[in-house]
Amino acid sequence: MKPHNPRKRGPPAPDNPVALPLPGFVADREEAAARVERLLRYQFRDRALLEEALTHQSFTDGGAAVASYQRLEFVGDAALGLAFSNFLFLTNPTLGPGALSTLRAANISTEKLARVAVRHDLYPLLRRNCPRLDLLVGQFIESVKQEPEDDLGTVPFGGNIVKAPKVLADIVEAITAAVYVDCKFDLEKLWKVTRWLFEPIITAETIDEQPVTALHELCQKHGKVAQFKTWQKGGMTVVNVFVSGELVGIGSSGQKVIAKLNAARDALGKLVGGANQQVLTTRVGNGLGDEIGELRECKQKLNEQCIRKHWPKPIFKLEKENGPAHERKFVCSVQVETQRGTFVTIGDPISRVKDAENSAAQKMLEVLLKL
Known part of the structure; x- marks a missing residue:
């Protein structure tokens, strides 16, 4: 890849070299738009919507402010939530509202959508001017590459020691909104165009075997009780899991239900063959x-x-x-x-x-x- 030309629109290289490779940038905006259209198999009536969806708020054109994806991301977040609500409601006739909410949260979590962006190489299409953001995204991309290939699109939450940068999920939501607005707010059309991006969709059978239920069942077998303690920190929900007074699991997320799932899964990993397995067999x-x-x-x-x-x-x-x-x-x-x-x-x-x-x-x- 050629060095970045500062006269072209795109992110400048950081001042200090880093060991990790930085994400690239597609300077040819016609090519960037064409890549998205080929990916979606959808031709935009108004390509300006797509360019807006592919513009970060840090980008300026000769010092002048440019419309960023923030408004579209707002609409995309809601449209995607409704599209998944409809799909999950129709395909899970026996599930109650709690289970449906958990499935929806898992499918549209920041972690899941960030992996969608990585899988389809969307970040290089984004106009931005934020070297720090490039570093964070680069770290996440490299860490994801070390995971099993199947995890790239299926891990809904907390599957990586590197936190998923929100910008990656924002890009997916903004592109979703661009399609939604371009097709005159036709939700059925939006789902047909974008659904395959989120495959494999997380179902009741594949949502990590309901770690909270599994944790309670494991503790009951040993005469123990799992306790969850929740608090807010910096806009994030943090959940700790205790068994016999011992801290055995920690999870966090912007969503309470996902934070609890993270903590339960962490606890299961430590109680079953992990460092804290003796908690199940020792007396209080x-x-x-x-x-x-x-x-x-x-x-x-x-x-x-x-x-x-x-x-x-x-x-x-x-x-x-x-x-x-x-x-x-x-x-x-x-x-x-x-x-x-x-x-x-x-x-x-x-x-x-x-x-x-x-x-x-x-x-x-x-x-x-x-x-």
Whole structure:
């Protein structure tokens, strides 16, 4: 590929060279539009819609602002959601609204649509001027190439250690909207033109065998209970899974249902032949006897570690109280924010709040040792 010519419209090369190859750019806009039309087997009445769909907000023409895909992406997100709603409703007559919502979310998640963009090599068609974006997309593309070939179009969420850049999903939604507007908002026509892009479509049989249900069934076999704790962080939903007070799975997503699925799948991987499989066979500690003496130093040790690492101070929270007044048990959690993410652990039920906090701190120290 020839070096980028700054006089042509397209992304400039980054200032610092990187090991990963950067995505290319199709400077010939007629060729870019023709590629999309060949891909869709659809000829646009108004090609200006397609050029708008292939323009990032970072791009300018001689310093002047140019219409970007943002408006089309807004319409495409809604049109794609409705098209999949119709399809899933008609092809799954026995599924309830919850299962249908999960299937729709999986099929139009950022992760799934980003893989659609990678599979069909759409990013080089985008006009942009954002070297940082090129680096992020390049990292994602290279990481996807290391996965099994079948995963490229089927992984709906959390299948990659490199987060899927939203711009890739935006391109798919913007192109979808361009077709939708061009065919006079004919939803049936839109589905006929674009459906095959999303193949293989995720079905009730292929959605990772419902990891939440599988996790609960696995825990029940061993007399355990899986608990999910959810909170919001930076516009993302984060879910932690606990079994016997041990943190065994973490998941995140912009959508709560997908974050929970991510966390359940992560937990299953660690409980079945993974690092945390012993959680299913060990007894839950009661926090009595000599253990209390050891626990009472854990909160202090955790605070000291956070200070050394320049992390925010741990946040302790009383989760619940159980038992009659004369045999009260307290369960506490602790949250620690590190450079690698936010972690939460839940302690064992103990008769004193301070000891319950130390129990949570002990489990957090164990988690941090594994980082």
